[in-house]
Amino acid sequence: MNREEKLNQLRENPEFEIVIIGGGATGLGCTVDAASRGYKTLLLEQCDFAKGTSSRSTKLIHGGVRYLQQGNIHLVREALLERGRLLRNAPHVCHKLPFVVPVYHYWDKFFYGFGLWLYEFLSGKFSLGKTRILSKNETIGYLPGLDTTNLKGGVLYYDGQFDDSRLAVNLAQTAVGQGALVLNYCQVVDFVKKENKVVGLMMKDVLSGQLYEIKTKVVINATGVFADTLLQKSEGHAEETIAPSQGIHLVLNKSYFENFSAMLIPKTSDGRVLFVVPWHDKLLLGTTDTPMQQVDLEPKPLKEEVDFIVNHFNFYSKVKIKYADINSVFAGLRPLVKSGSKQKTAVLSREHSLKVFPSGVVDISGGKWTTYRKMAEQTIDKVVKIADLTFVPCQTKRLKIHGFVSEKSNSHLGIYGSDELLIEKMMREDVALAEKIHPEYPYTKAEVVWAVKEEMALTVEDVLARRIRLLFLDAKAAMEVAPVVAQIMASLLFKDELWEREQVIAFRKLAQSYMVSV
Numbered sequence: 289m290n291r292e293e294k295l296n297q298l299r300e301n302p303e304f305e306i307v308i309i310g311g312g313a314t315g316l317g318c319t320v321d322a323a324s325r326g327y328k329t330l331l332l333e334q335c336d337f338a339k340g341t342s343s344r345s346t347k348l349i350h351g352g353v354r355y356l357q358q359g360n361i362h363l364v365r366e367a368l369l370e371r372g373r374l375l376r377n378a379p380h381v382c383h384k385l386p387f388v389v390p391v392y393h394y395w396d397k398f399f400y401g402f403g404l405w406l407y408e409f410l411s412g413k414f415s416l417g418k419t420r421i422l423s424k425n426e427t428i429g430y431l432p433g434l435d436t437t438n439l440k441g442g443v444l445y446y447d448g449q450f451d452d453s454r455l456a457v458n459l460a461q462t463a464v465g466q467g468a469l470v471l472n473y474c475q476v477v478d479f480v481k482k483e484n485k486v487v488g489l490m491m492k493d494v495l496s497g498q499l500y501e502i503k504t505k506v507v508i509n510a511t512g513v514f515a516d517t518l519l520q521k522s523e524g525h526a527e528e529t530i531a532p533s534q535g536i537h538l539v540l541n542k543s544y545f546e547n548f549s550a551m552l553i554p555k556t557s558d559g560r561v562l563f564v565v566p567w568h569d570k571l572l573l574g575t576t577d578t579p580m581q582q583v584d585l586e587p588k589p590l591k592e593e594v595d596f597i598v599n600h601f602n603f604y605s606k607v608k609i610k611y612a613d614i615n616s617v618f619a620g621l622r623p624l625v626k627s628g629s630k631q632k633t634a635v636l637s638r639e640h641s642l643k644v645f646p647s648g649v650v651d652i653s654g655g656k657w658t659t660y661r662k663m664a665e666q667t668i669d670k671v672v673k674i675a676d677l678t679f680v681p682c683q684t685k686r687l688k689i690h691g692f693v694s695e696k697s698n699s700h701l702g703i704y705g706s707d708e709l710l711i712e713k714m715m716r717e718d719v720a721l722a723e724k725i726h727p728e729y730p731y732t733k734a735e736v737v738w739a740v741k742e743e744m745a746l747t748v749e750d751v752l753a754r755r756i757r758l759l760f761l762d763a764k765a766a767m768e769v770a771p772v773v774a775q776i777m778a779s780l781l782f783k784d785e786l787w788e789r790e791q792v793i794a795f796r797k798l799a800q801s802y803m804v805s806v
């Protein structure tokens with residue numbers, strides 16, 4: 289994926305059937321769906337793919353055990369089917385993971401055992417394994433790091449896990465493979481209207497400042513928590529549709545909690561669930577649910593959110609953690625759909641909302657990563673009707689995502705799927721590229737080159753936050769490798785030393801905000 293080439297294509301022919309704004313899970317999903325049906329499709333992302341909420345999830349492909357507790361069977365069933373499809377279509381970035389719910393009252397064994405049996409039952413032919421009630425010793429076998437005071441046993445169930453921003457990049461590549469034009473660092477700044485209907489838009493290339501006018505039959509607004517800003521422009525009305533809710537995660541070294549499965553804490557002090565999940569050889573702890581008034585591309589974790597997770601983790605873990613043990617903390621904003629007077633974001637529906645606004649803009653908001661494909665299918669079905677396009681049925685139920693391999697390797701490069709072989713070839717041809725960028729992590733210089741040449745990474749942050757996940761895994765280590773990453777990128781992107789220095793300064797400033805100050 290070469291951005292300059294793609295901008296040239298846009299200059300040559302700035303007319304599309306469908307333009308999608310927002311390069312997160314929702315927008316990328318819509319782009320893959322539209323392009324694979326053969327429509328002339330453009331995706332515009334103002335920053336990097338998955339820069340927003342879509343790189344900040346709990347990394348679970350799940351039906352949502354919590355929504356089952358709330359009695360939302362439809363949402364759970366739909367998400368479980370999508371979980372199955374995603375595991376089938378993108379096995380290189382997604383895998384099944386055992387989860388154990390520790391229980392401290394005998395009655396809870398049956399309560400959670402039944403709930404999680406139902407959870408598995410609802411997944412039908414996409415079941416990932418049998419839910420099972422565990423004895424105390426079996427529970428400790430799965431979670432040796434668990435504080436066993438008053439422990440009565442546990443319940444084992446299975447769910448899916450993935451790497452969110454890597455899947456986003458793979459979706460962008462899939463969309464390109466299906467004929468879409470996909471651009472990052474391109475912000476939609478205004479709409480072009482004719483008789484009050486949107487017939488095009490103005491896009492600014494954020495890197496050069498150049499403005500482009502683009503014509504289209506229909507625009508899809510898939511901008512997550514930023515949806516209202518664009519709706520203000522297209523509709524000129526002030527009614528807000530999104531209630532942002534912040535969730536944060538902490539990342540620790542795995543030595544703090546020995547485990548052979550993930551752990552689900554079924555009831556936190558605010559009545560939600562909390563996950564302790566192994567991820568890229570670390571432990572991911574989260575999340576929170578804090579209503580926010582402001583939206584930001586870099587939301588800031590609150591001290592009380594960090595304390596909430598630390599306190600709950602320490603209650604369940606033999607080893608008690610403190611701030612200094614946290615490698616990284618990151619926050620994301622859920623784009624929850626506003627409904628009536630319900631103010632507490634924890635009770636707002638996680639279902640998505642699909643609306644056509646008077647200007648003709650189609651807005652798709654809410655939902656989950658897990659259900660991005662289904663949301664896209666429904667959106668494009670709707671778009672085809674309102675834009676009077678020739679109907680072509682959805683193609684994505686079995687569409688293989690870029691990188692698909694039937695058997696994933698055990699190397700850390702396994703997550704690249706079929707691209708792993710190409711990265712290895714680069715390292716064989718130039719052994720200097722096989723050098724690691726940090727002694728404690730497996731990432732190589734070849735991956736930086738690959739990210740720039742094949743995955744449209746344009747900044748140090750794009751590489752260290754969303755192509756490899758070092759910023760999310762260990763903010764200090766990410767700061768340390770920034771100069772070497774900047775140097776490799778500068779030579780590939782024909783940038784000078786000033787660019788390199790500015791990139792390192794900007795990245796280190798950002799990485800500082802991923803560290804918990806003691």
Ligand SMILES: Cc1cc2nc3c(=O)[nH]c(=O)nc-3n(C[C@H](O)[C@H](O)[C@H](O)COP(=O)(O)OP(=O)(O)OC[C@H]3O[C@@H](n4cnc5c(N)ncnc54)[C@H](O)[C@@H]3O)c2cc1C
Pocket residue numbers: 309310311312313314315332333334335336337338339340341342343344345346347348349350474475476477510511512513514518533534535536575576619620621622623653654655656657658659
């Ligand atoms: C803490 C947390 C944990 C979660 N955990 C899970 C989980 O484990 N599993 C799961 O399935 N789901 C999970 N979710 C939900 C999931 O992450 C979101 O539903 C999903 O990522 C939303 O994607 P999106 O594309 O709608 O929004 P975003 O990812 O925010 O994408 C919107 C994009 O629009 C771009 N944009 C905005 N304005 C413009 C403009 N003018 N021009 C061009 N581009 C623009 C933004 O830069 C952004 O990249 C979680 C969410 C949170 C917050």
